[in-house]
Amino acid sequence: MISTCIIGASGYTGAELIKILIRHPHFSLDTCYVSAGSADSDKPIGAIHPQLFGQTELVTQSLDSGELSQIAEQYGAIFLATPHEASHDWAQALSGKKAKIFDLSGAFRLKDARVFEQFYGFQHQETGVLSSAVYGLAEWHEDAIKTASFIAVPGCYPTASLLALKPMTEAGFLDPNVRPIINATSGVSGAGRKPSMTTSYFEVSLQAYGVLGHRHTPEIEEYCGTSVIFTPHLGQFKRGILATITMRLRTGITTADIQQKFEQHYANQPMVRLRDSWPKIDDVANTAFCDIHWKFDEDSGYLVVCSAIDNLLKGAASQAVQCANLVFNQATETGLL
Numbered sequence: 001m002i003s004t005c006i007i008g009a010s011g012y013t014g015a016e017l018i019k020i021l022i023r024h025p026h027f028s029l030d031t032c033y034v035s036a037g038s039a040d041s042d043k044p045i046g047a048i049h050p051q052l053f054g055q056t057e058l059v060t061q062s063l064d065s066g067e068l069s070q071i072a073e074q075y076g077a078i079f080l081a082t083p084h085e086a087s088h089d090w091a092q093a094l095s096g097k098k099a100k101i102f103d104l105s106g107a108f109r110l111k112d113a114r115v116f117e118q119f120y121g122f123q124h125q126e127t128g129v130l131s132s133a134v135y136g137l138a139e140w141h142e143d144a145i146k147t148a149s150f151i152a153v154p155g156c157y158p159t160a161s162l163l164a165l166k167p168m169t170e171a172g173f174l175d176p177n178v179r180p181i182i183n184a185t186s187g188v189s190g191a192g193r194k195p196s197m198t199t200s201y202f203e204v205s206l207q208a209y210g211v212l213g214h215r216h217t218p219e220i221e222e223y224c225g226t227s228v229i230f231t232p233h234l235g236q237f238k239r240g241i242l243a244t245i246t247m248r249l250r251t252g253i254t255t256a257d258i259q260q261k262f263e264q265h266y267a268n269q270p271m272v273r274l275r276d277s278w279p280k281i282d283d284v285a286n287t288a289f290c291d292i293h294w295k296f297d298e299d300s301g302y303l304v305v306c307s308a309i310d311n312l313l314k315g316a317a318s319q320a321v322q323c324a325n326l327v328f329n330q331a332t333e334t335g336l337l
């Protein structure tokens with residue numbers, strides 16, 4: 001068994017990682033860390049995440065950031081389910097040691113350090129880790145992930161968007177004069193466990209946010225190689241993302257060409273399901289799948305693709321475990337089906 005720990009175990013993605021890792025055939029979850037001074041330190045996991053009541057004996061431990069280097073020699077894999085700033089600040093001490101690092105935050109997803117100031121609100125200092133980090137879009141970066149030591153697990157909206165876009169962008173099918181338009185709606189768990197006015201039960205009502213400025217725009221653009229118009233929406237449900245993506249294709253592309261590209265990339269990828277009807281969030285909530293369906297109008301050249309994921313799983317925790325499976329030479333779906 002490969003020894004693992006989670007840092008940020010009291011959060012929503014931390015809870016999903018615990019659920020997966022305690023049942024995984026090749027990883028053992030040995031420690032659940034919370035931050036120093038956390039209200040959730042020294043608590044049984046079942047007291048913080050009641051769905052896990054009776055499922056594990058683990059009790060949260062407070063993390064002493066002075067011990068990060070030592071922790072990185074202790075485990076085979078470390079999952080960082082922490083805010084961007086915490087991952088950024090701790091990455092250097094964790095890197096280059098025995099442990100492979102799987103960072104669920106956005107701190108190491110973009111290659112240009114300057115972009116962080118504009119979109120994340122902090123100055124990136126860790127350019128060394130940034131340049132060696134591999135973007136963990138499991139279905140597309142498999143070879144690079146297998147040999148990586150530090151994996152930047154993609155954001156939830158970028159996962160849903162890129163899995164739908166990339167078969168077309170990689171094939172060069174897009175009309176270069178028309179940007180893809182991504183409209184996506186997420187459940188409130190996308191905002192994390194910390195309470196806030198915008199995610200409070202009484203306040204949430206379907207609404208766009210982050211218009212023409214969300215930090216996932218540069219992430220999507222970097223990994224599909226084209227500018228996009230991305231509009232996220234907050235929905236009145238707990239978990240899941242539905243992304244509807246409209247693209248204009250070059251003249252002459254046919255329905256059969258599109259079908260061939262989606263099948264070429266995903267026919268052998270067990271976590272992506274090419275559906276024969278429009279996916280619903282309920283079809284993927286609490287699963288590690290990304291469901292995709294599309295329709296093409298050959299007359300106008302417009303293609304509409306719908307992609308549905310669970311933001312906490314394929315958009316975070318299960319994709320992190322897919323990456324860990326690849327790093328440790330296991331099938332991508334191990335422990336996820």
Ligand SMILES: NC(=O)C1=CN([C@@H]2O[C@H](COP(=O)(O)OP(=O)(O)OC[C@H]3O[C@@H](n4cnc5c(N)ncnc54)[C@H](OP(=O)(O)O)[C@@H]3O)[C@@H](O)[C@H]2O)C=CC1
Pocket residue numbers: 007008009010011012013014033034035036037038039040041080081082083084086104105106154155156189190191192193194311312315316
């Ligand atoms: N929610 C989602 O759908 C997705 C989230 N992500 C990313 O994954 C990461 C975790 O997200 P999520 O689980 O939703 O977030 P949560 O807010 O639910 O959990 C974050 C965890 O980190 C701990 N933490 C908070 N502040 C600090 C700090 N300064 N230093 C160390 N630890 C801290 C928190 O509590 P404690 O004080 O108890 O330690 C908590 O356990 C984030 O970077 C997020 O952006 C990525 C994709 C999807």
Ligand SMILES: CC(=O)N[C@@H](CCC(=O)OP(=O)(O)O)C(=O)O
Pocket residue numbers: 104105106154155156157186187188189190191192210232234315
């Ligand atoms: C509904 C909601 O608030 N969603 C989050 C995205 C969650 C995610 O993917 O997180 P990171 O890229 O931050 O890791 C947001 O829009 O900020």
